[in-house]
Amino acid sequence: MTIGSPLPHEAASLHVTGRARYVDDQPLPENALHLAFGLSKVARGRIVKMDLSEVLNSTGVFGVLTANDLPYENDTSPGAKDEPLLAETDVYYVGQPVFLVMANSHLAARKAAQKGKLEYETYPPVLTIQEALDAESRFEEGPRIYQKGDAETAISVSDRKLSGVLITGGQEHFYLEGQAALAIPSEDEEITVHSSTQHPSEVQHKVADALGFGMHQVRVEVRRMGGGFGGKESQANGLAIACAVAAIMTGRPCKMRYDRDDDFIITGKRHEFKIEYEVGFDETGKINGLSFIHYVRCGWSQDLSIPVSDRAMLHADNAYNLAHCRIESHRLRTNIQSATAFRGFGGPQGMLGMERVIDHIAHDLTLDPLIVRQRNYYTDAKDLKPNFKDMQTTPYGMKVKDFVLNAMTDEIVKTSDYYKRRKDIEAWNLNNSILKRGIALTPVKFGISFTLTHLNQAGALVNLYQDGTVRLNHGGTEMGQGLFQKIAQVAAKSFGINLASVKITATDTDKVPNTSATAASSGSDLNGMAVKIACETICDRMSGFLAEYYQEKITSVRFEGGLVQIGKHEISFPDAVQLCYQNRVSLSATGFYKTPDIFWDRIKGHGRPFFYFAHGVSVSEVVIDTLTGENRLLRTDLLHDAGASLNSAIDVGQVEGAYVQGVGWLTTEELVWDNAGKLMTHAPSTYKIPAFSDRPDIFNVALWDNENSEETIYRSKAVGEPPFMLGFSAFLALSHAASFCGKNYPELNTPATHERLFWACDRVKHGD
């Protein structure tokens, strides 16, 4: 019963009353210290003098730490060991933490942090993609290349060829709750850290390394985050380590949270990409050969840039069967904030490159881009010939055997009335000289699994108490995505009990060790399975005992509707539990799950990195003002494949929210750095995420009823990231509208701000 039910978020009643507690809401002991970082003011240089006397003399300051004061490892990175918590001698971006202030209030710490007097020997910073290429400033030795067939030849022998460039801008996560951590030292060299992190095990690991502790001396707890979106995967490490180090050094609880401006200036963002493409195709729009070059602006540290760039390559085909394809990827080191994980993890950039190619081909052939899409789609699973040789593969050699976008596209064409509206728009545009409308339909195919195969594992601990209630622990974190509710539904289903009997607890490294980040959309797939396995272990033990007790077959035991059936006997679940307890049956179990059948060679670019694909289609309609570039979404239709949904309300919420966030990335959200590498858009006053009125007036969202062909948790599909890319249709609808200004292709880059759209209209009219 509980599986699939549109139940509200597990903490909804706490959210609406203000009782939901985030890290910064935890009551603090009187003697707690508040921390703030003093930041580098230059993008690249060497610190030659640091005078912190005014910081120390500032009101309320308890002390200041620099790199020299740190007891053990000075590193916050998720692996490359290239991100000092506090800069040692060199600084690599404006905003890099250099010293750490400890004070008796948040405000006092922030005030004092402004008072450091630093002198630098400065060097010319490497800021742009071009500057990084010129300076050979890279991560990894050279470009990574994945390919299938012979793209170069296929392009050269094609009837028609096109080439172009797409630049996709970065994006700030803008989780509403800024980064925060609180460390409380305990007796005997132990510490508890409350962190707003998607990755408690990594925080535990990094804190242990920074303190010279074993991981067993560090406990990390995460009840909830006020949004994550990838921005609290590696970026939460710094605050947690700072708090832990200061707490152990002073023996006092230490808390740190970034003011919003600091959060923008210090932490990483989505990677900016420059994508060059060359494509050969025929008169019908069928692609023969396609070549991409990705230039990735990674920022100052390696962070997660390698897997992000890999995932962009793995999604360069999006939904299209490419016989000959080559993808080259350059990971460039620049003196700005470290680009990091962000919903989609490189996938959006890779996929948008592909969608741009389709759109460009359609413009060249004066075809509806939808026709070109359908002409190049992979074949739907149901239409695949059984002959193994016909099996279609991605450019990295993975079989595509669960494709459903042809059918989904047919459906949304009907429900959105696509063809009629496209015609109406053409007619409307003839009668309007200043305003132009546009419409686009775009598909999403997104691979589910961490590409680093070993991360695809999860653990759970389920405690069933003698009164029949359940306390549930797993490795996933709750950041608003509804994971805890979905998991609770899985547990309730397993025991056949009401959700009221299931208590979800904070994620805690004490309960479930060695967890992966809640990332890559994997939260419910991995943790749901681990919880189900743990529940089944307990059910099996209970069944074994009850069958013997009642002298019935073990296969006759059923847990349903708050009752346990044992053959012809029926007792309440609490009674059954009590009976098991009295007969010494263990009622606590761990569960462990690892995704089967995946393997991946990232150097060769070959294998099956993903367990399955999730799909979606969207149709967006926009209107633009060709005099100013002002533009607006009018109507959106979304159809998304969440498999057999675990909770339809939560999944619809993910789809709606991701779409709007995706549209924000592609339209109003613009990061601007000055020539010295200082981020100029560092607060919501200057960085504009979508507001209420930016959502489309008509906003239809539906889930595609499609059981996962792989054996996932109740045949559901991951839903965190894939719908983010549904936002593409808004971007390409803007491009469509601009194309009514004249003959040229708009070559619109992202974010398509009013200004960028204005110049695109100008290009369409007059050429470059």
Add this chain to the structure above:
Amino acid sequence: MNIRFLLNGETITLEKARPEETLLDLLREDRGLCGTKEGCNEGDCGACTVIVIDENSVKPLNACILLLGQVHGKAVRTIEGVGVDGKLHPIQDAIIKNHGSQCGFCTPGIIMSLVAAQMNNEKDHDVALAGNLCRCTGYAPIIRAAEVAQQVVLPEWLIFDREKLVSCAILPSLEQPKSSDDIAALLVKSPKTRLIAGATDIGLWLTKEFRDISPFTFLNQANDLTKIEEMEVDYKIGAMVNIEDLRLWAASVSPSYGELLRRYASIQIRYAATIGGNIANGSPIGDNPPALIAAGARIELRCGESRRTLPLEAFFIEYGKQDLRDGEFLESIFVPKDFENLCCYKISKRFDQDISAVCGCFNILVQEDRIVKARVAFGGMAATPKRATHIEEALIGRDWSLATIQSCENLWDKDFTPLSDIRASSAYRLKTAQNLLWRYYRESLGETCNVLEVSA
């Protein structure tokens, strides 16, 4: 300084309070009321929205830039004090049932905005929520919840708070000016006193720049400056009229100006910010100044008992420098009544709660196909809000035609040399300014030129 106010129905007396401390810090750090969240600490995200009540208004305000001196004598309600009859407010219930919260961090602020909107009978949810950002939901489920909970509930605590405000005699006792005369006297005595009206800018000096703003005083008890009066040829607007009250008035006399003021900022900011603050602050963008310059407004500056008036455009001397002498303050704005032709266009990256890249305001009168009057002013195009005098000259006396508009094309760079910054490039600003005259012309012919007027 003693500060007293009602907090969720309870009388709070703060002895030796720092009146420049923010209400948000008091709530979270001293009172343990952590339901009110800090999202941006600058009044742009709405996570800290609280409701402030006095005898004749119910205002949603951003607690992060609301200073204790401003809440003296008022009743404050936070998310912890918004329930009705010991139960959830219907809006809280609707948010749960319609899946309007995901991470939940923006939720208390959104609920406070919706509760205030309902009490003020504001039915346009996008208007009520323009100052509340949510990063998870895509907004649709929150709007569904707002629609479900449409029916107006006047919570019993509104009456309770208002009665208690009177019965507890939480009356202005703070040493603050109570009238324009008081302000004048104070400034004669200590001309360096910083005047705090809505603190929507000064709040950021405190939360972001850590500036010492002493000596200062709060103007929010100078009630004689909060009136809009209809005089013989002008409207007289008191400097302490807040932007929301100004908008309500403007919408009745010039819908275009009213719409500009809707987009001036979120309702939380509009209720706090004042027309006097907006002008005296000297922002080169401002939004009100270009509109009022185009309307032909004059301002009255007062020093002690003497007053002088000057055209609004003359007040702005250069960037950061206004014609304001020691001991002088902006008391009133006079707007000629005949500005019904005024058209205001605001170009910004986002439609709501954003600062203009270009704000163009046109007040052109055409009689018998001839342009008899043209006042054109822009924000965002120069170091100050500025008239386009070359354009005005080129228009006056000509016929209202395509040819006349085209003849202006080469004059724009005589009037303006805009900057490139994070909001827009110089070239875009210049082109757009030029195109806004086009838009004005096409609209006068009846063509729809505003994307906000189109629906699917």
